[in-house]
Amino acid sequence: xxxxxxxxxxxxxxxxxxxxxxxxxxxxxxxxxxxxxxxxxxxxxxxxxxxxxxxxxxxxxxxxxxxxxxxxxxxxxxxxxxxxxxxxxxxxxxxxxxxxxxxxxxxxxxxxxxxxxxxxxxxxxxxxxxxxxxxxxxxxxxxxxxxxxxxxxxxxxxxxxxxxxxxxxxxxxxxxxxxxxxxxxxxxxxxxxxxxxxxxxxxxxxxxxxxxxxxxxxxxxxxxxxxxxxxxxxxxxxxxxxxxxxxxxxxxxxxxxxxxxxxxxxxxxxxxxxxxxxxxxxxxxxxxxxxxxxxxxxxxxxxxxxxxxxxxxxxxxxxxxxxxxxx
Amino acid sequence: xxxxxxxxxxxxxxxxxxxxxxxxxxxxxxxxxxxxxxxxxxxxxxxxxxxxxxxxxxxxxxxxxxxxxxxxxxxxxxxxxxxxxxxxxxxxxxxxxxxxxxxxxxxxxxxxxxxxxxxxxxxxxxxxxxxxxxxxxxxxxxxxxxxxxxxxxxxxxxxxxxxxxxxxxxxxxxxxxxxxxxxxxxxxxxxxxxxxxxxxxxxxxxxxxxxxxxxxxxxxxxxxxxxxxxxxxxxxxxxxxxxxxxxxxxxxxxxxxxxxxxxxxxxxxxxxxxxxxxxxxxxxxxxxxxxxxxxxxxxxxxxxxxxxxxxxxxxxxxxxxxxxxxxxxxxxxxxxxxxxxxxxxxxxxxxxxxxxxxxxxxxxxxxxxxxxxxxxxxxxxxxxxxxxxxxxxxxxxxxxxxxxxxxxxxxxxxxxxxxxxxxxxxxxxxxxxxxxxxxxxxxxxxxxxxxxxxxxxxxxxxxxxxxxxxxxxxxxxxxxxxxxxxxxxxxxxxxxxxxx
Numbered sequence: 109x110x111x112x113x114x115x116x117x118x119x120x121x122x123x124x125x126x127x128x129x130x131x132x133x134x135x136x137x138x139x140x141x142x143x144x145x146x147x148x149x150x151x152x153x154x155x156x157x158x159x160x161x162x163x164x165x166x167x168x169x170x171x172x173x174x175x176x177x178x179x180x181x182x183x184x185x186x187x188x189x190x191x192x193x194x195x196x197x198x199x200x201x202x203x204x205x206x207x208x209x210x211x212x213x214x215x216x217x218x219x220x221x222x223x224x225x226x227x228x229x230x231x232x233x234x235x236x237x238x239x240x241x242x243x244x245x246x247x248x249x250x251x252x253x254x255x256x257x258x259x260x261x262x263x264x265x266x267x268x269x270x271x272x273x274x275x276x277x278x279x280x281x282x283x284x285x286x287x288x289x290x291x292x293x294x295x296x297x298x299x300x301x302x303x304x305x306x307x308x309x310x311x312x313x314x315x316x317x318x319x320x321x322x323x324x325x326x327x328x329x330x331x332x333x334x335x336x337x338x339x340x341x342x343x344x345x346x347x348x349x350x351x352x353x354x355x356x357x358x359x360x361x362x363x364x365x366x367x368x369x370x371x372x373x374x375x376x377x378x379x380x381x382x383x384x385x386x387x388x389x390x391x392x393x394x395x396x397x398x399x400x401x402x403x404x405x406x407x408x409x410x411x412x413x414x415x416x417x418x419x420x421x422x423x424x425x426x427x428x429x430x431x432x433x434x435x
Numbered sequence: 436x437x438x439x440x441x442x443x444x445x446x447x448x449x450x451x452x453x454x455x456x457x458x459x460x461x462x463x464x465x466x467x468x469x470x471x472x473x474x475x476x477x478x479x480x481x482x483x484x485x486x487x488x489x490x491x492x493x494x495x496x497x498x499x500x501x502x503x504x505x506x507x508x509x510x511x512x513x514x515x516x517x518x519x520x521x522x523x524x525x526x527x528x529x530x531x532x533x534x535x536x537x538x539x540x541x542x543x544x545x546x547x548x549x550x551x552x553x554x555x556x557x558x559x560x561x562x563x564x565x566x567x568x569x570x571x572x573x574x575x576x577x578x579x580x581x582x583x584x585x586x587x588x589x590x591x592x593x594x595x596x597x598x599x600x601x602x603x604x605x606x607x608x609x610x611x612x613x614x615x616x617x618x619x620x621x622x623x624x625x626x627x628x629x630x631x632x633x634x635x636x637x638x639x640x641x642x643x644x645x646x647x648x649x650x651x652x653x654x655x656x657x658x659x660x661x662x663x664x665x666x667x668x669x670x671x672x673x674x675x676x677x678x679x680x681x682x683x684x685x686x687x688x689x690x691x692x693x694x695x696x697x698x699x700x701x702x703x704x705x706x707x708x709x710x711x712x713x714x715x716x717x718x719x720x721x722x723x724x725x726x727x728x729x730x731x732x733x734x735x736x737x738x739x740x741x742x743x744x745x746x747x748x749x750x751x752x753x754x755x756x757x758x759x760x761x762x763x764x765x766x767x768x769x770x771x772x773x774x775x776x777x778x779x780x781x782x783x784x785x786x787x788x789x790x791x792x793x794x795x796x797x798x799x800x801x802x803x804x805x806x807x808x809x810x811x812x813x814x815x816x817x818x819x820x821x822x823x824x825x826x827x828x829x830x831x832x833x834x835x836x837x838x839x840x841x842x843x844x845x846x847x848x849x850x851x852x853x854x855x856x857x858x859x860x861x862x863x864x865x866x867x868x869x870x871x872x873x874x875x876x877x878x879x880x881x882x883x884x885x886x887x888x889x890x891x892x893x894x895x896x897x898x899x900x901x902x903x904x905x906x907x908x909x910x911x912x913x914x915x916x917x918x919x920x921x922x923x924x925x926x927x928x929x930x931x932x933x934x935x
Contacts, residue, residue, distance in 0.1 A: 210538055255841075259444065259634075293803075294799050294801065295792045295793060297799065298789065298792055298801065301785070301788055302778055302781075302785075304777070304780065305780050305781050306774070306775075306777070306780035308769075309775055309776050309777060309778055310775055311737070311757070312737065312757055312767065312775055313757060313761070314756060314760075314761055315789075342632070368780075372778070373779045373780045
């Protein structure tokens with residue numbers, strides 16, 4: 109009688125199967141795609157998406173959305189790079205910490221707007237998306253921080269190598285594990301699910317919506333902060349346009365991973381697989397000689413298809429429920 | 436007069452696994468007000484949905500004006516002349532009265548909308564119904580009663596022959612009810628057939644000519660209202676003695692645990708005082724909008740109040756939010772379990788342990804073992820029928836979802852249990868089980884407040900009854916003093932008698 113659970117599990121498994129089939133297909137046309145180096149590059153590329161999508165996941169879980177993630181990445185990435193530029197002696201780990209705190213602060217401003225200003229998340233973050241991007245330009249005076257202005261150790265931050273995996277992959281893994289634990293086994297994690305599943309019922313048992321909003325936007329901001337530092341160091345450049353449009357990628361990863369856009373349902377493993385799926389698509393297109401012009405188009409088609417599949421699965425589930433309620 | 440206009444012959448409706456209607460017969464005549472009587476879950480709503488084309492019957496015949504009918508959708512039913520006025524009026528609040536009346540069947544002239552004609556026709560209709568309303572008023576500015584009138588006007592505008600009124604008076608004040616009766620009589624004069632759904636007997640006796648009783652989806656019987664006593668109807672409706680429905684145990688009532696003094700909230704309730712004792716079931720009766728739920732929400736810290744004080748075990752307390760209330764041993768089971776109590780897409784375990792997540796956590800981690808044990812303990816106590824504790828709440832029937840909500844609150848191990856309409860919308864069997872459970876909890880020393888709009892439930896279960904009307908406490912009765920007559924009078928604002 110575990111059919112519901114199986115169904116939920118199935119969608120992650122289906123997605124993994126799809127990822128494998130896709131990879132195999134691409135590999136047939138372009139042998140070498142699956143070669144260790146390339147795969148690790150893809151996972152490396154996707155690690156940042158995974159981190160930020162997990163933050164987005166918490167916001168979507170409550171029925172909200174965070175449109176400011178790209179701008180937070182840009183601002184915290186720019187701040188970190190400039191700190192590195194002007195204080196080359198500061199240990200990179202401190203720079204990473206500062207970048208994270210900057211992201212956390214920007215995220216908590218979103219939280220304040222939503223929790224206390226009563227601004228709907230989509231509007232609040234639409235506003236801060238522009239504001240934070242504006243901050244970035246003001247801070248940098250429109251200038252870039254380029255590779256030769258960064259220290260070697262800063263640029264090596266995401267690289268490293270421990271047990272065959274880069275620091276970037278390790279940090280994505282660590283964040284995933286921590287966040288899965290947080291969402292499943294802590295009071296706050298449960299409260300986020302509760303608010304998303306049924307606001308009124310949650311309020312009746314004393315869950316504070318304000319607190320939950322502060323938590324989710326702060327988490328999303330902090331993860332963007334880490335992502336910002338990783339982004340600028342990995343690409344050895346801090347530009348003002350960093351991560352433009354990235355918010356839509358993170359939403360897409362969540363939708364693909366089976367997170368209910370209306371809130372209340374979804375889980376991090378799905379989001380991770382969803383992000384990996386998008387990462388592979390993006391990397392595979394150039395390999396199979398698809399014009400990069402098609403990239404956005406295909407991504408859009410995938411997100412819409414995922415949505416249709418969700419709706420169909422929901423309908424099937426409803427039918428099964430009707431049958432089972434008779435028990 | 437009295438031509439037969441609508442006839443249902445052994446209508447049966449299956450939903451997957453459930454027989455919602457089983458051989459229903461119904462004969463409706465022109466110019467007749469026909470009461471459709473039955474408890475919640477008796478099948479009235481399903482029957483209305485069949486009559487209005489929302490559902491298709493599995494078997495049976497609908498004969499209308501001598502012809503057999505089968506509607507494919509709601510619009511077809513409306514075009515035939517059968518229309519329903521719903522409990523919660525389905526209106527467009529931002530649009531005007533005219534726009535609401537003609538939504539879906541706009542009058543046209545030369546290919547464009549004929550607003551002039553529609554406005555004139557609306558004025559005519561409202562005049563005929565003797566309602567003083569401007570056709571251009573936005574519906575959001577109207578009161579509940581006026582909205583009802585607009586719905587009725589809408590039914591008339593499409594020249595309905597059969598008008599179904601689904602508990603039309605449940606949200607009306609006494610004066611508004613009188614106005615509704617006037618319109619019903621007017622409709623009757625125009626030879627319309629009216630199906631009047633209600634479970635208020637005074638109302639049925641006042642306005643209805645004929646009745647049909649349903650119970651558990653079955654046709655039980657019919658008769659002329661004037662020739663039938665209330666007792667006879669109750670017997671048909673409930674099908675069992677009241678003792679079985681309300682297994683009230685004799686309990687030793689203990690000391691006062693909750694005292695509320697002069698509680699007021701502007702616009703909701705005023706100067707409410709009462710005491711609640713250990714082992715007692717205190718019934719709160721009143722019409723919809725009397726302010727009972729609002730008082731309870733204030734006591735539980737969901738809403739703020741302006742004045743008055745609350746004492747728990749003799750100590751004054753400041754309950755600022757539900758969390759404090761829970762810590763102080765108060766539990767509140769809200770009225771609408773789907774929207775206020777259960778999180779459908781989450782497991783029973785998560786639902787039941789949500790209020791006590793602090794208690795079952797150690798160093799910030801929820802203990803899975805304690806969580807499972809707690810769920811199993813309270814789930815079994817409530818006899819929840821489910822495939823397991825890991826299944827989502829949405830897989831359960833309405834009655835079992837209600838039990839999940841109760842289990843959730845019991846898990847907080849409260850001293851005071853506030854139940855708002857504990858059996859609304861659940862079937863008769865589960866109802867009896869919930870009553871038995873409430874009685875058992877009280878006998879174990881729990882103090883229970885039961886807010887209910889069902890008079891038999893109030894009379895059957897309460898040790899004491901407090902009656903509210905328009906935000907004020909009108910009377911307080913002991914179990915011995917309480918009977919339906921005096922309670923209804925107090926609830927409708929007659930013989931107001933303030934008690935200290």
